[in-house]
Amino acid sequence: xxxxxxxxxxxxxxxxxxxxxxxxxxxxxxxxxxxxxxxxxxxxxxxxxxxxxxxxxxxxxxxxxxxxxxxxxxxxxxxxxxxxxxxxxxxxxxxxxxxxxxxxxxxxxxxxxxxxxxxxxxxxxxxxxxxxxxxxxxxxxxxxxxxxxxxxxxxxxxxxxxxxxxxxxxxxxxxxxxxxxxxxxxxxxxxxxxxxxxxxxxxxxxxxxxxxxxxxxxxxxxxxxxxxxxxxxxxxxxxxxxxxxxxxxxxxxxxxxxxxxxxxxxxxxxxxxxxxxxxxxxxxxxxxxxxxxxxxxxxxxxxxxxxxxxxxxxxxxxxxxxxxxxxxxxxxxxxxxxxxxxxxxxxxxxxxxxxxxxxxxxxxxxxxxxxxxxxxxxxxxxxxxxxxxxxxxxxxxxxxxxxxxxxxxxxxxxxxxxxxxxxxxxxxxxxxxxxxxxxxxxxxxxxxxxxxxxxxxxxxxxxxxxxxxxxxxxxxxxxxxxxxxxxxxxxxxxxxxxxxxxxxxxxxxxxxxxxxxxxxxxxxxxxxxxxxxxxxxxxxxxxxxxxxxxxxxxxxxxxxx
Numbered sequence: 001x002x003x004x005x006x007x008x009x010x011x012x013x014x015x016x017x018x019x020x021x022x023x024x025x026x027x028x029x030x031x032x033x034x035x036x037x038x039x040x041x042x043x044x045x046x047x048x049x050x051x052x053x054x055x056x057x058x059x060x061x062x063x064x065x066x067x068x069x070x071x072x073x074x075x076x077x078x079x080x081x082x083x084x085x086x087x088x089x090x091x092x093x094x095x096x097x098x099x100x101x102x103x104x105x106x107x108x109x110x111x112x113x114x115x116x117x118x119x120x121x122x123x124x125x126x127x128x129x130x131x132x133x134x135x136x137x138x139x140x141x142x143x144x145x146x147x148x149x150x151x152x153x154x155x156x157x158x159x160x161x162x163x164x165x166x167x168x169x170x171x172x173x174x175x176x177x178x179x180x181x182x183x184x185x186x187x188x189x190x191x192x193x194x195x196x197x198x199x200x201x202x203x204x205x206x207x208x209x210x211x212x213x214x215x216x217x218x219x220x221x222x223x224x225x226x227x228x229x230x231x232x233x234x235x236x237x238x239x240x241x242x243x244x245x246x247x248x249x250x251x252x253x254x255x256x257x258x259x260x261x262x263x264x265x266x267x268x269x270x271x272x273x274x275x276x277x278x279x280x281x282x283x284x285x286x287x288x289x290x291x292x293x294x295x296x297x298x299x300x301x302x303x304x305x306x307x308x309x310x311x312x313x314x315x316x317x318x319x320x321x322x323x324x325x326x327x328x329x330x331x332x333x334x335x336x337x338x339x340x341x342x343x344x345x346x347x348x349x350x351x352x353x354x355x356x357x358x359x360x361x362x363x364x365x366x367x368x369x370x371x372x373x374x375x376x377x378x379x380x381x382x383x384x385x386x387x388x389x390x391x392x393x394x395x396x397x398x399x400x401x402x403x404x405x406x407x408x409x410x411x412x413x414x415x416x417x418x419x420x421x422x423x424x425x426x427x428x429x430x431x432x433x434x435x436x437x438x439x440x441x442x443x444x445x446x447x448x449x450x451x452x453x454x455x456x457x458x459x460x461x462x463x464x465x466x467x468x469x470x471x472x473x474x475x476x477x478x479x480x481x482x483x484x485x486x487x488x489x490x491x492x493x494x495x496x497x498x499x500x501x502x503x504x505x506x507x508x509x510x511x512x513x514x515x516x517x518x519x520x521x522x523x524x525x526x527x528x529x530x531x532x533x534x535x536x537x538x539x540x541x542x543x544x545x546x547x548x549x550x551x552x553x554x555x556x557x558x559x560x561x
Contacts, residue, residue, distance in 0.1 A: 011430040011442030014038060018434040019165035021201070024446055025049065025065035026399050028426040030207060031088040033399055034065040035170065039163040042141045043073060045080045045103075046159065046170050050091030051448075052313065064092045064449040066428075067099065074100040078140030079129070082107035083149075083172025084156035085114040085243050094122040106131050106139065108146075108155035113275045114243065133157060133187060147194075148187045149174035152218075152376025154245050154281045165433050166200030169390070173205050173399060175375065176382040179217040181246045182281075188389060195390040201438050202392035202412075206400035207377035209408035214381045216374040218246055224371045225254045225337070232335040234300040236260070237328065237362075239310040239318045240339040240373075242268035245276045247339045247373070248306060249283065255304045256285040263295040265328065266308030266317045273306075292327075300334075310340035311350060319349075322356030332361030339373050380411055387415035394438035396423045396431060474498060474552040476507075476544065478536050480518060483561045487522045489515045490561050493536065497552070510543045518558075532558040 014020045019039050025032030031051035037044045051063040070077065080103055082090055093115055097103060104127045105115060112128045119126050131137055133148035147158040151173050161168045169191075176186045208215065229236060236255075240247045248269075255262045264270045276282035295303050305328055309318030318336075320326035330336065336357050338350070354364050367373045377399075378386070387395075395417050397408035409422045423431050423438050428446025431438055480492035493514045495507040517539045518532055526532060536556040544550050 008429065008440070008443035010444065011432070014432060015434050017164055018432050019163055019168065019201075021168070021203075021396070021431045021433070021438075022069060022444060023398065023425060023427055023429070024067070024069060025051065025427055026088075027405065027429070028402050030399070030401060030404075032063060032065055032092070033089050034092065035203070035398070036070060037142065037161060037168065039141050039165060041076060043070060043077045044139060044142045044144075044161065045070075045077060045096075046161075047083055047089040047172070048080060048092045048096050049086070049088040051088065052311065062091065062450075064095050066446045066449050067096060069428075069444045069446065071099060074103075077103050078142060079104040079106055081139070081144060081159050081161075082111050082115065083159065083170070084108070084151055084153050085111040086153055086173070086241070087243070089172070090115050090118070093126075094119055094124060097122075097124050097126065101125075102127050104129050104139070106137065106144065108132065108157055110153075110155040110245075110276065110279060110281055111157075113279060114272060117271055117275060131157070134190070145194075147190045148184055150177045150180050150184060150186045151175060152241075152246060153243050154182055154184070154276075160194055160199075166393075166436060167194065167198060168201045168203060168433070169194055169199045169392070170203040170398070171205050171386075173207070173377060175208075175215045175378045176385065177215065177217050179219045181218050181249060188385075191386065192389050195392075199390050199392040200436055201394045201396055201433050202387075202390055203396045203398045204383065204386065204408065205377055206397040206404040206408035208375055208379045209383060209397070209400065209404050209411060211375075211379040212381065213379055215377070215379050216371065218250075218374060221247070221339075221372060221374060222250050222253065225250055225339075226257065228335065228337060228365055228370065228372070229254045229258045229260070229304075232301075232363075234331070234333040234335070235303055235305065236335045236337065237305045237307055237318070237321065237330065238337045238339055239307045241310060242266060242272050242308045244340070245273070245281050248273055248276075251304065251306055251339075252282075252285060252288055256288050260288075260302050260304045261290045261295070261298060262288050262304045262306055263290055263292045265292060265305050269306060269308050269317075295328075309353070310338050313349070318357075319353050322353045322360070324360070330357055330360045330362050334360075334362045336362045336364045337372050338364065338366040341367055341373055341375050380407070383408060383411050384415060387412055387417065392417065393436055394421045394423065394433065396425060396438060402426070474550060476540060476552045476554045478514070478540055478554065478556045479559075480514070480532075480536065480557075481559045481561050482518060482522065482532060484522055484527045487519055489518050493518075495540070506548075509547075510540065513543065514539050529558045529560055 022036045025034045033047045033049045035046045106129045131146050136145040143162040145160040149156050149158045158171045238251050307317040309316030321330050357364050395412040397405040412422050413419050428443045430442045432441045475498045477496045479494045481490045521535045533556040537554045
């Protein structure tokens with residue numbers, strides 16, 4: 001197996017007749033999925049999603065793919081193909097369209113409906129092209145055949161992209177549930193046909209590659225939810241992804257069976273389920289849905305809140321309920337169901353929410369203590385089936401952390417794919433398919449782009465480091481007035497600390513030392529206020545580290561009289 005290397009240089013020019021693949025996200029992480037395919041000078045983008053921040057990225061709202069690689073090639077883009085409507089596959093589309101608004105977007109009916117609603121909020125009118133399974137569409141230099149796949153959202157599609165360089169089959173996120181709620185199974189007949197025709201590169205979902213066997217069927221969740229509903233004595237709050245139509249359907253069915261009404265909580269939940277119902281993907285039993293404003297009028301044993309926030313997102317409805325600052329006040333005897341699996345990196349946030357809800361007296365049901373969720377991603381057994389059906393010439397695992405990609409690669413080798421034909425790449429690594437062989441040929445710059453409020457890409461890793469320092473170590477400001485003419489400190493130093501347990505009085509011990517250091521520096525020829533500020537920073541920093549065992553952010557200010 002060929003591995004990416006940190007010393008990879010920029011790639012050479014793409015050979016004539018070759019196909020280039022560059023992942024700008026989704027390789028080495030769960031989220032931010034985006035792949036750029038290049039053939040004959042033209043580009044095709046598959047997915048354009050976001051990654052949600054972790055605890056060590058304070059203040060960040062979203063993380064985008066790095067568009068720098070294609071920023072000056074917007075006119076070369078033939079289209080964007082979206083495999084399904086989850087945020088980690090469509091969330092960054094508005095930010096890409098800011099660079100060129102008329103890029104055609106191809107996807108299924110539900111996927112494009114979700115995208116259209118999102119783009120309206122950004123005041124962008126997109127060029128949308130609805131496609132269906134079994135349909136083949138010419139997108140410039142690329143022939144795209146769409147294949148039905150099963151996932152945790154309706155209308156998911158795999159895409160087979162054919163050029164003169166060969167055929168690439170990209171699964172998107174998928175699994176092989178044989179009893180899906182909507183009756184739409186992964187089309188293995190199409191996979192087999194593509195395999196007979198020849199798949200030159202198989203780009204396959206890796207998220208569950210470490211999990212043996214097969215994913216549990218979605219239909220098995222219904223009875224579990226029914227049982228939890230039957231035992232619940234007071235209010236029920238169910239949290240899931242705002243686009244998980246199947247899970248919401250099961251909650252509506254369970255609520256209807258037990259004589260409860262359902263109120264949707266969270267702007268994205270209300271929006272997405274409205275779209276799904278309008279398009280016929282969500283079957284709402286008569287009279288079950290009610291407005292959130294009316295929910296408080298019902299008895300506790302007659303209401304279900306269907307909420308966002310299953311991943312512990314700080315501003316989502318469930319987190320605010322756990323903190324007691326939401327209109328829905330969770331209390332003793334309520335039942336909370338987390339109907340989702342843990343996304344890697346979100347564990348601490350989710351457990352914090354679970355603890356907060358438990359402290360309020362709620363019974364919290366989650367995938368760790370009940371079968372209230374099944375994954376939307378193929379496990380190892382399903383992936384083995386796919387490799388044996390397709391017999392791909394080359395394999396490139398996608399969508400997952402490094403451990404997931406490596407596990408998926410090992411599965412491919414076990415089914416007979418030659419190890420040298422399995423390409424392990426990470427974000428920014430360039431893979432060329434030339435003469436039927438896929439290989440790593442270089443890498444392009446590919447970092448994180450942070451969205452913080454209305455700013456995009458302005459927050460850097462250094463600024464995040466400063467935020468972490470402020471949050472973990474505190475802040476010290478030091479102010480002094482000096483006269484370089486007399487070499488004396490005329491006022492100060494005045495030292496103020498924030499975010500530290502110690503009182504400001506503790507800094508009285510260091511003030512004489514700061515005065516001596518400043519006067520010594522001036523007598524030594526230092527006249528620039530910046531130099532004097534660094535003297536203060538160094539003296540304070542060493543003292544705080546030695547005396548208080550802290551490394552706070554220190555902001556020194558020196559004014560010359």
